[in-house]
Amino acid sequence: xxxxxxVTLDQAxxxxxxxILSVPEGMGKAQLIRLGICExxxxxxHEKLPMGPVILRRKRQEIAIGQVLARGIHVRxxxxxxxxxxxxxxxxxxxxxxxxxxxxRLHPKSSGDWTNQADGEAR
Amino acid sequence: xxxxxxxxxxxxxxxxxxxxxxxxxxxxxxVGKSVFFGxxxxxxxxxxxxxxxxxxxxxxxxxxxxIIDTPGIYGVSSFNDEERVARDIILDADVxxxxxxxxxxxxxxxxxxxxADMGIPMVVALNFMDELKNEGMEIDVDLLSDLLGxxxxxxxxxxxxxxxxxxxxxESARPGYADPELAKQVPDMLRTVGSRQEAVxxxxxxxxxxxxxxxxxxxxxxxxxxxxxxxxxDVVNHVxxxxxxxxxxxxxxGRLTLNPWTGVPILLVVLYALYELVGVFVAQTVVNVxxxxxxxxxxxxxxxxxxxxxxxxxxxxxxxxxxxxxxLTMTVxxxxxxxxxLVLGFYLVLSFLEDSGYLPRLxxxxxxxxxxxxxxxxxxxxxxxxxxxxxxxxxxTRLLGTEREKTIATAILNFMIPCWPSDWSAxxxxxxxxxxxxxxxxxx
Numbered sequence: 001x002x003x004x005x006x007v008t009l010d011q012a013x014x015x016x017x018x019x020i021l022s023v024p025e026g027m028g029k030a031q032l033i034r035l036g037i038c039e040x041x042x043x044x045x046h047e048k049l050p051m052g053p054v055i056l057r058r059k060r061q062e063i064a065i066g067q068v069l070a071r072g073i074h075v076r077x078x079x080x081x082x083x084x085x086x087x088x089x090x091x092x093x094x095x096x097x098x099x100x101x102x103x104x105r106l107h108p109k110s111s112g113d114w115t116n117q118a119d120g121e122a123r
Numbered sequence: 124x125x126x127x128x129x130x131x132x133x134x135x136x137x138x139x140x141x142x143x144x145x146x147x148x149x150x151x152x153x154v155g156k157s158v159f160f161g162x163x164x165x166x167x168x169x170x171x172x173x174x175x176x177x178x179x180x181x182x183x184x185x186x187x188x189x190i191i192d193t194p195g196i197y198g199v200s201s202f203n204d205e206e207r208v209a210r211d212i213i214l215d216a217d218v219x220x221x222x223x224x225x226x227x228x229x230x231x232x233x234x235x236x237x238x239a240d241m242g243i244p245m246v247v248a249l250n251f252m253d254e255l256k257n258e259g260m261e262i263d264v265d266l267l268s269d270l271l272g273x274x275x276x277x278x279x280x281x282x283x284x285x286x287x288x289x290x291x292x293x294e295s296a297r298p299g300y301a302d303p304e305l306a307k308q309v310p311d312m313l314r315t316v317g318s319r320q321e322a323v324x325x326x327x328x329x330x331x332x333x334x335x336x337x338x339x340x341x342x343x344x345x346x347x348x349x350x351x352x353x354x355x356x357d358v359v360n361h362v363x364x365x366x367x368x369x370x371x372x373x374x375x376x377g378r379l380t381l382n383p384w385t386g387v388p389i390l391l392v393v394l395y396a397l398y399e400l401v402g403v404f405v406a407q408t409v410v411n412v413x414x415x416x417x418x419x420x421x422x423x424x425x426x427x428x429x430x431x432x433x434x435x436x437x438x439x440x441x442x443x444x445x446x447x448x449x450x451l452t453m454t455v456x457x458x459x460x461x462x463x464x465l466v467l468g469f470y471l472v473l474s475f476l477e478d479s480g481y482l483p484r485l486x487x488x489x490x491x492x493x494x495x496x497x498x499x500x501x502x503x504x505x506x507x508x509x510x511x512x513x514x515x516x517x518x519x520t521r522l523l524g525t526e527r528e529k530t531i532a533t534a535i536l537n538f539m540i541p542c543w544p545s546d547w548s549a550x551x552x553x554x555x556x557x558x559x560x561x562x563x564x565x566x567x
Contacts, residue, residue, distance in 0.1 A: 027202060033348040034198050034233050036356075047381045052491035055381060060258060061230050062377070064487045066494070 004078045010070040012077045014048045024072035035063055144188045146293065147212055149238065150222035151231050152195025153477065155250045158280040159222060160192045163289070180208070199237055199324070201331045203524065214320045218296045219245040220289070225262055226254045228363060232355045235271065239299025242319040246292045247275045252285070261364045270358050272300035302350055380484045390488050393481070394507045397472060405468030406512035414460035423452045465515040499523070502532050509536040
């Protein structure tokens, strides 16, 4: 099941797909639009460095956003993984990722609704 | 210098002869503009600093044309020094060669469409075509040319593939298709501003161009940029086909270098290797040979014996030319014996870091630590190199984007990390240190 919640970019989880909801006004916004980051765009939060920049990925482009700017960008986060497995940031979700395929084999009708938007975007 | 047009406040580029056409190479950073410049102009190139900045402009001749290389930019505006310099050169261009990275079309086409909106005759050179297969992509070049409205020349510049198509394409350069909404607003602005390029800049809210004409900057930047971004996405969706056969190793390597658990150890290894290679081997071992063995051992004695044959050793001219601080002795020794190996070594390493794609990852990893002292992640390179040689480390501060960062980094290097050349020269530069006890810092 896909979960969504609204957070600031620095609070979003690594590996999740984020949809940009708002960007702080100013020169930074213009530069972000140039690089393809504007309201409505979906990107993958590729990496989060501790107290450091947030790395966003869109197709083959990786963009590092400083922490201060990331705190001002509001996003809608969905817990989507490229390979369809649940987000590995929690033991519970990692366990589900391990058990899930076996569960689907035993009970084909109970397969999850994991979407594969990131992979679809690459297509 | 010859003024161009009626806009006397703009700095013009000298053009020999009134018939010469100004061909400007424009594109994002690291797309290969310099390779195109070398191909078009041959060996000779004139390098000069843009007034008021340390940004270099390279210009050279190609037949009757003047070829001008610009700093890498993501758009034409006044956001930073590179863009301010490139903006003025682009505004004066007769023809633009817009070099685009085929693998990163969605990023690079923003500048292309902005140049099209400005109405400057243009040719697009689609570079890195050999990388497309590795990335699992295909581009319909003909369709791209139709959608942009300008000739598109596919190239692999480093292998000289496709470059022969550039000169014929220049003859059919034309303005690209502009944003229809923006095109409606340009005629009104033209009455005040006088050129389409500057009219577009004013409408986009460029404060510098607006101030030159004594009018308020427009407030349409965001809407113009959003429409332009939407057009870029539309063009890319039409011309790019993903084959799904791309190389995944580079992606995995990229992830390893960014993930803090693997990236930090990799960073430490790279920095240590950088220090050992450049800071120790080049700055000390190689420089010892070039400066002491070759220059002090052979060059200076040879120069002195020649000069003192004509001028006495104790005379003023003799000392000026070949004395301890002579023009032909110390100056040449320091240029070729000290600085040349340092600069070559640094640029070799920097090219490797940039071409491998590791430099931005290094900057991202080190950013948090260095931002607390007003620097960005790239400053880790001059600081690490400073433990080997401050002279070279000071040269490497050119990596940094702003004057403020360069000043902070240079100050850190000079007052916190001395090495033997600066121990000697600090006495000349800083009178406070003259007569002070010699202080050395333990080397890592």
